[in-house]
Amino acid sequence: METIRIKPNFESWRMQARKLLVQSVPPEGLLWEDGSSGADSLFGDLENNAFEKPSTTIMPQVRIPRDFMNLAELVACHRVSERWGVLYKVAWRLTHGKERQLLALRIDSDLKRLEDWASAVRRDRHKMKAFVRFRKIGDTETGREQFVAWFEPEHSIVELTAPFFAKRFASMDWSILTPWQCAHWDGQSLQFSPGVSSREAPKEDQLEDYWRSYYAHIFNPARLKLNAMQSEMPKKYWKNLPEAPLIAELTRKAARRTGDMVEAPVSTKAHVSERIPSGVPSPDPPSRSVEPAGVLSRADTMSLEELSQLGLQCKACPLHDRAT
Amino acid sequence: MELKNKLEILADAAKYDASCASSGTTKRDSAGSATALGSSGGAGICHSYAPDGRCISLLKVLLTNACIYDCHYCINRRSSDVQRARFSVAEVVQLTLDFYKRNYIEGLFLSSGIVRNPDYTMERVVEVARQLRVDHDFRGYIHLKTIPEASQELIDQAGEYADRISINIELASQQSLDRLAPEKNMSRTQKAMGGIRTRIETDSERRKADRQSGKRRTKKDRHFAPAGQSTQMIVGADASPDRQLLDRADVLYGAYHLKRVYYSAFSPIPSASPILPLKSPPLVREHRLYQSDWLMRFYGYSVEEIAPDSAPNLDLDIDPKLSWALRSRETFPVDVNQAPRELLLRIPGIGVRSVTRILQIRRWSALRLEDLQKLGISLKKCLPFVITTDHNPARLGLDSDRLRSRFAPGPQQTEFTFTVADAKSSAITGEV
Numbered sequence: 085m086e087t088i089r090i091k092p093n094f095e096s097w098r099m100q101a102r103k104l105l106v107q108s109v110p111p112e113g114l115l116w117e118d119g120s121s122g123a124d125s126l127f128g129d130l131e132n133n134a135f136e137k138p139s140t141t142i143m144p145q146v147r148i149p150r151d152f153m154n155l156a157e158l159v160a161c162h163r164v165s166e167r168w169g170v171l172y173k174v175a176w177r178l179t180h181g182k183e184r185q186l187l188a189l190r191i192d193s194d195l196k197r198l199e200d201w202a203s204a205v206r207r208d209r210h211k212m213k214a215f216v217r218f219r220k221i222g223d224t225e226t227g228r229e230q231f232v233a234w235f236e237p238e239h240s241i242v243e244l245t246a247p248f249f250a251k252r253f254a255s256m257d258w259s260i261l262t263p264w265q266c267a268h269w270d271g272q273s274l275q276f277s278p279g280v281s282s283r284e285a286p287k288e289d290q291l292e293d294y295w296r297s298y299y300a301h302i303f304n305p306a307r308l309k310l311n312a313m314q315s316e317m318p319k320k321y322w323k324n325l326p327e328a329p330l331i332a333e334l335t336r337k338a339a340r341r342t343g344d345m346v347e348a349p350v351s352t353k354a355h356v357s358e359r360i361p362s363g364v365p366s367p368d369p370p371s372r373s374v375e376p377a378g379v380l381s382r383a384d385t386m387s388l389e390e391l392s393q394l395g396l397q398c399k400a401c402p403l404h405d406r407a408t
Numbered sequence: 409m410e411l412k413n414k415l416e417i418l419a420d421a422a423k424y425d426a427s428c429a430s431s432g433t434t435k436r437d438s439a440g441s442a443t444a445l446g447s448s449g450g451a452g453i454c455h456s457y458a459p460d461g462r463c464i465s466l467l468k469v470l471l472t473n474a475c476i477y478d479c480h481y482c483i484n485r486r487s488s489d490v491q492r493a494r495f496s497v498a499e500v501v502q503l504t505l506d507f508y509k510r511n512y513i514e515g516l517f518l519s520s521g522i523v524r525n526p527d528y529t530m531e532r533v534v535e536v537a538r539q540l541r542v543d544h545d546f547r548g549y550i551h552l553k554t555i556p557e558a559s560q561e562l563i564d565q566a567g568e569y570a571d572r573i574s575i576n577i578e579l580a581s582q583q584s585l586d587r588l589a590p591e592k593n594m595s596r597t598q599k600a601m602g603g604i605r606t607r608i609e610t611d612s613e614r615r616k617a618d619r620q621s622g623k624r625r626t627k628k629d630r631h632f633a634p635a636g637q638s639t640q641m642i643v644g645a646d647a648s649p650d651r652q653l654l655d656r657a658d659v660l661y662g663a664y665h666l667k668r669v670y671y672s673a674f675s676p677i678p679s680a681s682p683i684l685p686l687k688s689p690p691l692v693r694e695h696r697l698y699q700s701d702w703l704m705r706f707y708g709y710s711v712e713e714i715a716p717d718s719a720p721n722l723d724l725d726i727d728p729k730l731s732w733a734l735r736s737r738e739t740f741p742v743d744v745n746q747a748p749r750e751l752l753l754r755i756p757g758i759g760v761r762s763v764t765r766i767l768q769i770r771r772w773s774a775l776r777l778e779d780l781q782k783l784g785i786s787l788k789k790c791l792p793f794v795i796t797t798d799h800n801p802a803r804l805g806l807d808s809d810r811l812r813s814r815f816a817p818g819p820q821q822t823e824f825t826f827t828v829a830d831a832k833s834s835a836i837t838g839e840v
Contacts, residue, residue: 191769299456301415
């Protein structure tokens with residue numbers, strides 16, 4: 085058993101994997117160790133290096149499909165320790181095993197594991213884009229607004245997801261703090277720093293009151309579907325969402341509010357009130373159906389314009405309904 | 409009135425519009441700009457979920473809930489007792505920006521009750537969008553509800569600033585409108601939709617020509633409603649059968665190229681009008697309509713296949729794809745290793761994505777039942793309809809009646825016949 089030591093990131097795995105593939109080392113005898121298990125923290129302190137973009141996917145003498153490298157980049161963010169070994173095994177099968185079709189075979193058990201891990205990472209990234217909540221901490225002297233957010237992702241997705249925020253909020257200064265890694269944007273570049281405790285994050289923002297009001301009032305109590313909500317917004321995210329504390333009460337009162345609406349006496353106010361001006365009179369000619377036979381018998385006496393007007397109103401066959 | 413109070417009233421007034429989509433528009437961001445805010449394009453993002461299971465992606469509010477129209481199903485009709493409020497243009501603009509900067513929303517969905525006259529109202533709605541786009545260089549998502557009676561010029565401006573514009577058709581026929589929405593006119597609404605369709609197509613042709621001739625785009629040259637137009641139909645406020653709703657949707661997709669038709673089960677409102685039905689339709693009916701809508705758009709089904717004249721209302725107990733399969737037993741079983749794409753799409757329980765994967769895999773290896781399971785397909789549903797290398801349902805000897813009873817739940821549960829998990833995954837993937 086040979087132990088391969090890497091840092092727990094995609095780039096480090098890629099370098100090692102390339103070397104091993106070039107040397108034709110089969111996956112069976114390898115043990116991948118990324119120092120994140122705690123026992124071996126040789127590289128632990130290197131985890132938060134500045135973000136490096138993977139440069140190329142072409143290895144000397146070994147060509148790997150780009151689709152695989154894209155998949156590998158996502159899988160690398162997952163926290164499961166077996167990922168490095170399975171990634172190498174699939175890379176081996178694609179190159180030395182000559183199984184070029186492997187990526188299309190979603191039923192292959194190795195590939196399926198990678199796909200499942202990648203899905204979990206994609207979902208985590210998507211939820212980060214959705215559930216990060218910035219809190220304003222002030223303005224710079226040059227007038228740039230400054231915001232800080234606290235978020236707890238499940239996987240190591242901060243580096244991969246930070247560029248999304250940099251492009252969306254380019255004109256603000258912001259930091260996203262997490263227990264594992266933090267991202268910072270100052271309008272020029274993205275910086276990364278080690279994780280911090282939630283105590284470092286601001287506790288409130290005056291807009292949150294408005295946001296909670298909005299949340300409570302956009303909710304329709306007549307359509308309570310708690311499970312549908314929870315499958316998309318699992319409870320683990322609630323503690324960092326300013327609107328989540330409202331859920332319990334909104335849910336509890338929903339049935340009563342709906343009952344009140346149904347049982348309340350119907351509005352007795354005259355449907356068309358005398359005092360209030362009525363709606364716009366229809367600018368269209370009354371859309372009475374035209375009787376084709378009648379029109380045809382009078383056709384001689386009508387101008388072409390009149391005929392075309394009547395043609396537009398004709399509803400003698402079902403075609404009129406689909407006319408544009 | 410305090411701003412927060414207005415927000416409460418005008419969000420309450422807006423929640424009966426089902427659409428909250430923020431996807432499918434042009435890709436843009438604010439990288440490299442010191443003043444621009446926002447990005448959009450690609451899949452939409454749901455920033456929160458209300459306890460009704462609906463996604464919150466946009467700040468969805470009315471500019472005002474005062475209205476001169478008197479549509480019976482609407483909480484904002486002029487004869488309703490609801491409290492009225494009105495945002496200033498600046499207030500909506502500021503709220504949108506403030507919410508957006510805190511990552512609460514993808515953008516704004518602005519609608520309005522009709523005050524004074526349609527053009528006056530539309531002008532103010534457009535002005536909000538103009539200030540966001542022009543004065544604040546806002547690059548997030550904007551959805552504007554337009555008023556069919558507003559002038560073409562104003563609708564043109566709306567499309568210039570908005571990603572999506574929409575006009576609600578509300579009900580499936582003019583007879584229903586006459587009864588429930590006396591000021592609304594089906595042909596006028598469809599005419600406005602036709603105008604928008606023409607405008608969208610002319611714009612995209614012009615842009616295509618510009619691209620081919622290498623003409624550079626200027627900042628003033630805005631894409632007209634890049635996320636297209638959508639509409640909404642109310643389900644269960646009138647007696648229209650599902651067939652009629654789907655026929656209307658078919659016209660809207662076919663003749664007006666709508667991107668989406670939303671179906672909104674009529675739900676009890678405060679201060680309801682006396683001519684409305686007291687009971688709201690089961691939510692599962694709305695769900696079945698969405699499934700049917702998906703079958704029409706992505707699976708190649710016709711309205712007649714989904715809701716034949718002999719059964720104009722959808723079966724609430726089983727999904728419309730299964731319904732069709734039971735009516736069309738002669739089509740089955742289908743061999744997943746041989747059948748063309750169109751036929752694979754007809755197998756109950758197998759969705760568009762699974763079909764694509766099956767086609768990919770079978771070039772290399774023949775599929776067994778176990779493989780279908782690995783693709784996440786529910787065997788329970790498709791078993792009677794598929795042939796794989798290790799399965800042929802002929803020996804199950806099931807006729808349509810016995811099959812239906814296998815899938816339909818007992819009568820006592822009719823209103824809850826789909827599990828939430830089913831509904832959810834079906835709503836997301838559209839796969840039925």
